[in-house]
Amino acid sequence: MRPLRTFGLIATSVAVPIALALRFAVLYRERAGFPARHPPAETPDAYGLAWEPVAIPSHGAILPGWFIPASSVGAASRVGAASSPGPTPCVVLVHGWSSNRARMLPYAAFLHAAGFHTLAFDVRGHGENPEERLPISAAEFGTDTAAAVDVAGARPDVTSVGILGHSMGGAGAAIAAARRPRTRALVITSAPADPRLLVRETFRMARLPIPSPVAVPLAWVTAQLYSRPRGIGPGAASARRAVAAYGGPVLVAQGDADEIIPIRDLRILERAARGRSGADATTEMLVVSGGAHRWLYESEPYRRGVASFLAAALGGGRDPEAASAAAAAVPIARPAGTDDPLIPERAVRGRTTTAA
Numbered sequence: 001m002r003p004l005r006t007f008g009l010i011a012t013s014v015a016v017p018i019a020l021a022l023r024f025a026v027l028y029r030e031r032a033g034f035p036a037r038h039p040p041a042e043t044p045d046a047y048g049l050a051w052e053p054v055a056i057p058s059h060g061a062i063l064p065g066w067f068i069p070a071s072s073v074g075a076a077s078r079v080g081a082a083s084s085p086g087p088t089p090c091v092v093l094v095h096g097w098s099s100n101r102a103r104m105l106p107y108a109a110f111l112h113a114a115g116f117h118t119l120a121f122d123v124r125g126h127g128e129n130p131e132e133r134l135p136i137s138a139a140e141f142g143t144d145t146a147a148a149v150d151v152a153g154a155r156p157d158v159t160s161v162g163i164l165g166h167s168m169g170g171a172g173a174a175i176a177a178a179r180r181p182r183t184r185a186l187v188i189t190s191a192p193a194d195p196r197l198l199v200r201e202t203f204r205m206a207r208l209p210i211p212s213p214v215a216v217p218l219a220w221v222t223a224q225l226y227s228r229p230r231g232i233g234p235g236a237a238s239a240r241r242a243v244a245a246y247g248g249p250v251l252v253a254q255g256d257a258d259e260i261i262p263i264r265d266l267r268i269l270e271r272a273a274r275g276r277s278g279a280d281a282t283t284e285m286l287v288v289s290g291g292a293h294r295w296l297y298e299s300e301p302y303r304r305g306v307a308s309f310l311a312a313a314l315g316g317g318r319d320p321e322a323a324s325a326a327a328a329a330v331p332i333a334r335p336a337g338t339d340d341p342l343i344p345e346r347a348v349r350g351r352t353t354t355a356a
Helices: 002-032 101-113 138-153 168-179 195-205 212-226 239-245 263-274 300-314 320-328
Strands: 052-058 061-068 088-094 117-121 158-166 183-189 250-255 283-288
Touching: 002 195, 002 212, 052 117, 052 138, 061 101, 061 138, 088 101, 088 138, 088 168, 088 300, 101 117, 101 158, 101 300, 101 320, 117 138, 138 158, 138 168, 158 168, 158 300, 168 183, 168 239, 183 239, 183 300, 195 212, 195 263, 239 263, 250 263, 250 300, 263 283, 283 300, 300 320
Parallel strands: 088 117, 088 158, 158 183, 183 250, 250 283
Antiparallel strands: 052 061, 061 117
């Protein structure tokens, strides 16, 4: 009987932690898998930008967006007033978690000055879109961004397409670029490199007292189960893996005072980008001194670096030096509602989320 009793104790000691880990992973998915929805509080009018509404079909959803042509500053700012300077590169702008397209307007403003069209849109489950029934990850950001790239690239006034994404939108931008070879340039700003690492960071942000020997395997289990309702694994939401698969120019940028994503993630993405081969697989890195998770567009070196990189990669009417100078000269204002604290934010239905 003693061997049976010993076996039972061992089985219990193994089964109980596994059951607790699975239960935790399911609860995590329910609380962290659904963003708080914040409809845009302003339009491009607030920045003096002319625009036109666009609808982006993406896997059964119709996502609202704005196309902002390169010649729009100074034009009458109203729907339908957008005018184009002719065929010009376009940059698709991808917002972060619990955010919306209006929060990408400062990027649109300095990129407009640098000579680019921009297209900003609400990712599913965000902004003006309805709530999703299944959890959202960087994979869904990537799917929707790829659809936006298709819409931008189909326009007769667009010569080439690049993507700029912030935070979770940066991860989605990488995933979309890997799926759409037509993407000529990729800018990743303040983005998580891998879903497993991101889960561990959410433990820290939620101030969960989980020791590292427990946090590592628990994060692995949680990441495995997070997107299972959508039939995908954590690899489909990995920016690191997507960057390694993308064949075009990459710029990775982050502030060294980022309070959400460790600077470690920037290094991981840079290594993934530099490990590629091919004439077009160039890599640049930009670390903004004192930069936080948000508002890097307020940094002149950031605006200069992004505009110069995109001008070199996408071409267009301005050379990199002129694009850099034009972007640096733009007065930048934060969009409405972006001064709210990042952590923690209590979302609807008792869920905890982080807005970026």
